Amino acid sequence: MANPVLVEVMRGAVVESRHCGAVAVVDADGKAAFTLGDVDRPVFPRSAVKALQALRMIETGAADRYGFTDQELALACASHSGESGHVAAAQSMLGRIGLDASALRCGAHPPMHVPSATALCRAGIDPTALHNNCSGKHSGFLCLACMLGADPRGYIEPDHPVQREVKATIASMTGASIADEHRAIDGCSVPTWAVPLKALALGFARFGTGNGLAPERAKAAARLRAACAAHPWYVAGTGRFCTEVMQRLGARAFVKVGAEGVYLGALPERGLGIAVKCDDGGARAAEVVMAGLIARFGAWSEAERAWLERLLQPTLRNWNGFAIGKLRPTETLIQ
Amino acid sequence: MANPVLVEVMRGAVVESRHCGAVAVVDADGKAAFTLGDVDRPVFPRSAVKALQALRMIETGAADRYGFTDQELALACASHSGESGHVAAAQSMLGRIGLDASALRCGAHPPMHVPSATALCRAGIDPTALHNNCSGKHSGFLCLACMLGADPRGYIEPDHPVQREVKATIASMTGASIADEHRAIDGCSVPTWAVPLKALALGFARFGTGNGLAPERAKAAARLRAACAAHPWYVAGTGRFCTEVMQRLGARAFVKVGAEGVYLGALPERGLGIAVKCDDGGARAAEVVMAGLIARFGAWSEAERAWLERLLQPTLRNWNGFAIGKLRPTETLIQ
Numbered sequence: 238m239a240n241p242v243l244v245e246v247m248r249g250a251v252v253e254s255r256h257c258g259a260v261a262v263v264d265a266d267g268k269a270a271f272t273l274g275d276v277d278r279p280v281f282p283r284s285a286v287k288a289l290q291a292l293r294m295i296e297t298g299a300a301d302r303y304g305f306t307d308q309e310l311a312l313a314c315a316s317h318s319g320e321s322g323h324v325a326a327a328q329s330m331l332g333r334i335g336l337d338a339s340a341l342r343c344g345a346h347p348p349m350h351v352p353s354a355t356a357l358c359r360a361g362i363d364p365t366a367l368h369n370n371c372s373g374k375h376s377g378f379l380c381l382a383c384m385l386g387a388d389p390r391g392y393i394e395p396d397h398p399v400q401r402e403v404k405a406t407i408a409s410m411t412g413a414s415i416a417d418e419h420r421a422i423d424g425c426s427v428p429t430w431a432v433p434l435k436a437l438a439l440g441f442a443r444f445g446t447g448n449g450l451a452p453e454r455a456k457a458a459a460r461l462r463a464a465c466a467a468h469p470w471y472v473a474g475t476g477r478f479c480t481e482v483m484q485r486l487g488a489r490a491f492v493k494v495g496a497e498g499v500y501l502g503a504l505p506e507r508g509l510g511i512a513v514k515c516d517d518g519g520a521r522a523a524e525v526v527m528a529g530l531i532a533r534f535g536a537w538s539e540a541e542r543a544w545l546e547r548l549l550q551p552t553l554r555n556w557n558g559f560a561i562g563k564l565r566p567t568e569t570l571i572q
Numbered sequence: 573m574a575n576p577v578l579v580e581v582m583r584g585a586v587v588e589s590r591h592c593g594a595v596a597v598v599d600a601d602g603k604a605a606f607t608l609g610d611v612d613r614p615v616f617p618r619s620a621v622k623a624l625q626a627l628r629m630i631e632t633g634a635a636d637r638y639g640f641t642d643q644e645l646a647l648a649c650a651s652h653s654g655e656s657g658h659v660a661a662a663q664s665m666l667g668r669i670g671l672d673a674s675a676l677r678c679g680a681h682p683p684m685h686v687p688s689a690t691a692l693c694r695a696g697i698d699p700t701a702l703h704n705n706c707s708g709k710h711s712g713f714l715c716l717a718c719m720l721g722a723d724p725r726g727y728i729e730p731d732h733p734v735q736r737e738v739k740a741t742i743a744s745m746t747g748a749s750i751a752d753e754h755r756a757i758d759g760c761s762v763p764t765w766a767v768p769l770k771a772l773a774l775g776f777a778r779f780g781t782g783n784g785l786a787p788e789r790a791k792a793a794a795r796l797r798a799a800c801a802a803h804p805w806y807v808a809g810t811g812r813f814c815t816e817v818m819q820r821l822g823a824r825a826f827v828k829v830g831a832e833g834v835y836l837g838a839l840p841e842r843g844l845g846i847a848v849k850c851d852d853g854g855a856r857a858a859e860v861v862m863a864g865l866i867a868r869f870g871a872w873s874e875a876e877r878a879w880l881e882r883l884l885q886p887t888l889r890n891w892n893g894f895a896i897g898k899l900r901p902t903e904t905l906i907q
Contacts, residue, residue: 344891556679
């Protein structure tokens with residue numbers, strides 16, 4: 238039972254490559270507005286659930302105790318590009334809890350933002366854990382560890398109080414039973430649990446609306462949504478899909494990328510959560526699918542709709558900058 | 573009629589992503605030894621046909637007239653990593669024909685070899701067309717242009733004598749009729765023509781054995797194969813799949829990667845050509861598939877077989893270097 242083709246990669250007039258995947262659009266009662274493919278198969282949400290991973294930091298009062306700003310809350314939900322503003326915000330978060338970059342266990346990688354990576358390299362500076370796209374999330378985990386009175390040192394381990402809290406939060410938000418055999422290690426070394434796509438969409442319908450959540454949790458979700466809508470640059474970075482969508486559509490769309498072709502999000506006004514998994518892990522296709530679902534299930538002005546259309550068929554260019562083709566969604570997705 | 577899953581991406585014990593694709597293993601008479609999926613659909617071979625694109629440079633006597641070394645012939649067939657030795661060889665090729673880097677029309681990109689890219693960046697040097705992985709192929713095109721007495725300036729255009737020769741060569745080698753509507757622009761700005769996978773495998777069976785080719789062409793193919801087998805580092809670079817396979821197996825395996833999940837090659841001793849296309853363009857999967865086909869259809873020693881097995885299940889690591897999963901071929905591929 239193969240998943241349908243969702244996106245085609247055109248080179249000239251020929252389909253060069255194809256991306257299959259599954260899609261779930263669900264309301265906060267778990268009622269599916271739209272599904273494609275197998276939405277019951279467990280999927281690692283990866284970084285796309287960072288906003289859910291950040292909920293306990295708000296609910297427990299940790300974020301307030303340490304005085305996190307809205308920009309810093311957005312960074313806790315981010316896969317940031319490692320631009321200097323992101324690095325400074327992560328450093329500030331750590332400073333507020335009396336720690337520094339040496340407490341981070343996410344590993345180091347060069348900034349995703351190429352000019353920032355080039356500048357770092359030209360200056361002869363090795364990237365640190367602060368440049369890791371997950372440094373905001375990890376700073377949030379450390380904040381929660383301190384609030385819980387737990388030793389911050391083991392915070393990436395599955396049996397650490399922080400990860401137990403995170404696991405319980407994801408289980409509760411998605412309504413999925415999270416099995417130990419569905420646990421693996423994420424790119425930044427924290428646990429990631431595979432959850433059915435439909436359950437992930439439900440989790441984001443709840444996150445996006447507060448419906449079905451306890452008052453404290455609904456409030457925490459609203460606060461994180463507002464922080465991301467107000468500071469979308471902190472959620473990703475210059476030129477990135479998540480940032481551009483939230484800059485353009487504000488609080489009416491919450492979107493978050495995850496590795497291996499995952500996109501999760503919510504259309505709060507419409508009461509819907511969205512979950513996308515591109516079978517092959519292709520990020521380029523997942524963006525097109527998410528753009529297609531936002532366009533299809535949101536209520537947008539003419540201008541917003543025209544803007545979204547451009548995200549649906551991104552032009553592909555070669556090393557000379559020649560337009561050599563494009564991505565395009567298949568009819569099954571946009572009809 | 574979806575193509576089968578060829579490679580699974582494991583994170584822990586869970587299949588995180590899946591790569592589908594098609595495979596053709598064909599002898600020089602066009603008889604299929606093995607196929608999976610749709611092998612009649614036209615596929616852009618991209619850089620995987622560089623060896624075929626280089627044939628006319630040998631046949632016309634251009635390579636000898638300008639005194640190209642075997643290393644330089646290997647570079648003409650290469651998607652090189654932009655290491656200093658590759659750059660020097662491309663520069664030398666251009667010098668032999670009285671040109672320099674300004675004649676290249678492939679565009680610039682940073683070396684694929686990360687330490688080389690870092691060293692360049694730290695030195696404050698912008699990458700040039702010489703660092704483009706196709707600079708050897710383009711230098712070969714310029715050499716052919718000079719031999720043909722054609723203006724080298726338009727050598728990337730479809731109606732330039734060089735590209736007409738290349739098109740005729742690919743048509744003749746693969747036995748495919750190459751339609752104008754199947755032409756598009758490659759990453760390095762030369763034309764690329766989509767050809768059925770089965771025809772590409774036939775082309776490489778002929779290239780690998782000389783069977784079915786005119787004597788001059790068979791000789792040219794043998795010379796390019798020998799150059800690549802003797803100097804596999806020039807075909808790709810440090811740590812790359814093509815280089816490592818040909819370093820280990822020598823003239824008994826010719827393999828060449830192409831963009832968007834293509835791998836082409838030959839097992840000359842076995843009389844077979846191999847063509848792989850991963851539907852979604854995933855390079856990681858195409859390597860595993862090629863390794864599986866080499867293992868399955870070659871005659872290898874115990875030690876060689878054990879070495880190939882390791883290419884079949886590469887370990888995946890995260891930013892901390894933790895082993896978080898692996899790629900693995902599906903049974904349909906290796907049984």
